[in-house]
Amino acid sequence: MDFIDLKTQQARIQEKIKSNIQKVLNHGSYILGPEVKDLEEKLAKYVGVKHAIACASGTDALLMALMAYDIKPGDAIFTTPFTFIATAEVIALLGATPIFVDIDPKTYNIDPAKLDLAIKALKNNDSSIYPLPNIEHRTLNFELTPKGIIPVDLFGLLADYEAIQAIADEHHLFVIEDAAQSFGAQYENKMSCSYGNIACTSFFPAKPLGCYGDGGMCFTNDNALADKMNSIKVHGKGIDKYENIRIGINGRLDTLQAAILLAKFDIFPEELVMRQTVARRYTSLLTSDNSLLTPCIPPGNVSAWAQYSLLTGNENNRTVLLQKLQDNQIPSAIYYPKSLHMQTAFAYLGYQPGDFPVSENCSTRIFSIPMHPYLNEKQQAFIADIISAGGQPMT
Numbered sequence: 001m002d003f004i005d006l007k008t009q010q011a012r013i014q015e016k017i018k019s020n021i022q023k024v025l026n027h028g029s030y031i032l033g034p035e036v037k038d039l040e041e042k043l044a045k046y047v048g049v050k051h052a053i054a055c056a057s058g059t060d061a062l063l064m065a066l067m068a069y070d071i072k073p074g075d076a077i078f079t080t081p082f083t084f085i086a087t088a089e090v091i092a093l094l095g096a097t098p099i100f101v102d103i104d105p106k107t108y109n110i111d112p113a114k115l116d117l118a119i120k121a122l123k124n125n126d127s128s129i130y131p132l133p134n135i136e137h138r139t140l141n142f143e144l145t146p147k148g149i150i151p152v153d154l155f156g157l158l159a160d161y162e163a164i165q166a167i168a169d170e171h172h173l174f175v176i177e178d179a180a181q182s183f184g185a186q187y188e189n190k191m192s193c194s195y196g197n198i199a200c201t202s203f204f205p206a207k208p209l210g211c212y213g214d215g216g217m218c219f220t221n222d223n224a225l226a227d228k229m230n231s232i233k234v235h236g237k238g239i240d241k242y243e244n245i246r247i248g249i250n251g252r253l254d255t256l257q258a259a260i261l262l263a264k265f266d267i268f269p270e271e272l273v274m275r276q277t278v279a280r281r282y283t284s285l286l287t288s289d290n291s292l293l294t295p296c297i298p299p300g301n302v303s304a305w306a307q308y309s310l311l312t313g314n315e316n317n318r319t320v321l322l323q324k325l326q327d328n329q330i331p332s333a334i335y336y337p338k339s340l341h342m343q344t345a346f347a348y349l350g351y352q353p354g355d356f357p358v359s360e361n362c363s364t365r366i367f368s369i370p371m372h373p374y375l376n377e378k379q380q381a382f383i384a385d386i387i388s389a390g391g392q393p394m395t
């Protein structure tokens, strides 16, 4: 059994993948070939935004988005500590400061009420309102300027953009949607990657729409931001790549990866429906198990189901359960075992254990089980049986 089964999918579209790759070998435009533009147009239309900018990874997508806003030392960006490192890493790479905000215990996404508190705490330089980074230079009257918010659509579920956008508007902050896990998700007919000022997704193989290597994409309705990101991704090019009008990166998506994504995108909408069926089956099999919490999908949402994650009563129960899964050759994973404010890489921010109690608590109790469109009823029943046998009731 695979955690994510890419082989079954590949078998379905083998011929299309081969012919798409052969086309690239024939025309030889390995960099920014016609497949890249084709993919950008298709995905922009699917998502419902004006501009799509293909790039080399989800991390580069986030980096390019922040660079489009000229983020620099002294700027503060609010985000969640319960995410993959890339979300906060790009903030730090540009010398800006990540300000962490705890998550909602039901959805695992950034908690809008706490976001509001964190912004007020920073503006008043008062960490009694909400925990703030405790960096030495702050004591030297180094003022941080709040610039933007990066909500993450964790496990494929959209963050609460209604509430987040209202807070962003009130405080004149931009919003960058980290949609690395949520391509295909929607809330009341508005698709993932259409929220905020810029949205960023990833085509890492394990994401809902993945390629066979690294890839990513930025989406925006803003012409100026789109122009800027198109320039940044090719070394800050002006009219051509030998006129450089700003500092940029080498952030292009390979033509070969675009060709593979085009083949995969053909069946993506169907796979998304299959993911709903798989998730529904898990939930109906596991919902009566009072030792576990199944995922909460608030009304109006369709998740992209990048992960199916469960919460045990405590860390010990999780350890026992993960061992049992392993003994039965069922793969599992922990997303995420450590909140970002507790990572060595962010020790310089001076956050303390207890600053983000929900995130810290979830990281000791959460785990994910196999999730992909091709899981069948029999496999899911077997997984659910192993999980449910003898779990400790939650207290």
Ligand SMILES: *Cc1c(COP(=O)(O)O)cnc(C)c1O
Residues within 6 Å of the ligand: 057, 058, 059, 060, 083, 084, 086, 087, 152, 178, 180, 181, 202, 203, 204, 214, 215, 216
């Ligand atoms: C995967 C992921 C990224 C980074 O994407 P890459 O393509 O691996 O660079 C960023 N944010 C989140 C939430 C992710 O899950």
